[in-house]
Amino acid sequence: MLHNLSLENILFLDIETVPEFRNYSEMSEEKKLLWAEKSKYQRKDDYSPEEFYERAGIWSEFGKIICISAGFFSLKNGSRNFRITSFKGAEEKLLSEFTALLEKHFYQPHHLLCAHNGKEFDFPYIARRMLIHNMKLPSKLNLFGKKPWEVPHLDTLELWKFGDYKHFTSLKLLTNVLGIPSPKEDIDGSMVREVYYEKEDLNRIVEYCERDVVAIAQVILRLRQESLLREDEITSID
Template sequence: MPQAISWKRRLKNFLFIDLKTVAGEPSLLSVDSRLQRQWEEKSRHFKSEEELSAAGWYDRRAASYAEFGKIICIGVGGLFFDEEDKPHLKVKLLSSDDEATILQEFLTIVNRYPPGELTFCAHNGKEFDYPFLSRRLMINGLPLPPALQISGKKPWEILHKDTLEHWQFGDKRHFAPLDLLAAVLNIPTRPLEWMGDRTSEMYYREHDWPRIEQYARDSVVMLVQVYMRMVGAPLVADEHIVMSD
């Protein structure tokens, strides 16, 4: 029991997050002319074996940049422990065509935690999820919660966990997708249906919300299980994973 009690304490006020992002518009032609020019300039620096136009690069890469993309879904996961100290996971999906609505809902959740005590965890969060989220909050005129206010803080004061960084062991050039980590760590989770760069296509061409939301749910569950395995904590049993309204 002492080990279980230790994990309960160490995982208190943890919030696992996963962003699903898409291009800001269905195509480059729909983008404001001022941003179009900026994208055309930016896309000149992209390299590929394929010959892609600025419009082609927009379809493929715009979702990766907060200046040109937007958030359509945030998967949020929180852990709690039962009387037998077994971990349970509650997953909530914030999804909408209106990004501002998603971000407001996210702030409502985050603001329930005591300032200075909330820890975020994401895969590649330090290079993608946390900065992308912060930039989109600013673009939408919304306040940054204390957990995302990192300017001027010392590294140990920033409560941001990153499963990719954990796996890199200092090798910043090494990238491994979350699905790969789940496979090599032998974690029995549902494989992700696609890679993130296909989300724009699924959103704009098919507008298939059930599949997008299932992808978000699977990503959060996988993230939690990978983190638990990495730090030596017990995995969450399938029957202890619930969706929150």
């Protein structure tokens, strides 16, 4: 089935998230109690809620999106081009801009969203943050009432599992075993909070996010047993 999909109908994406606040102390007392309850199974007795707060970005209720990068193929006259763009900064603004992209270019029934571990992380995270901002969900993220085979999402982690639900493979490992250049050249996910809040270098995070999007597209190409993208086939657009 993967070989039957048109690459031009797939929007590849990745998100970067951080804790909603720079410091634990900025949360309300009620939110601190909720955070302690939410994180207790992960923290166990090893960390206090305050010590563990630097990891809050992985929960949509306690984190926020600071970047969404998206890429898509343009196939014309036998040539292949992968175009990539990013939405960054204030969360509500970037979510509105991302929604506009979906509603203008990727809203048809045959269009698909693709991410690595997207079904467990990226897609639900985006949808939850939109609802927190009281935004209308675009059709590609509104799954209410949809049957599993109607969900317009591809997940490279799920494709690699081949039905093995206990198996997790990071994007870094998957690119390694498939012979794809690693996207983790500068930073990795564990460093995003520090780069955002301490070093205040959002552009560095955007570049990292865009490399992940390219890597996800490369994984799909390898799973289709097609040639990988060359550097001259990748174009960044504003």
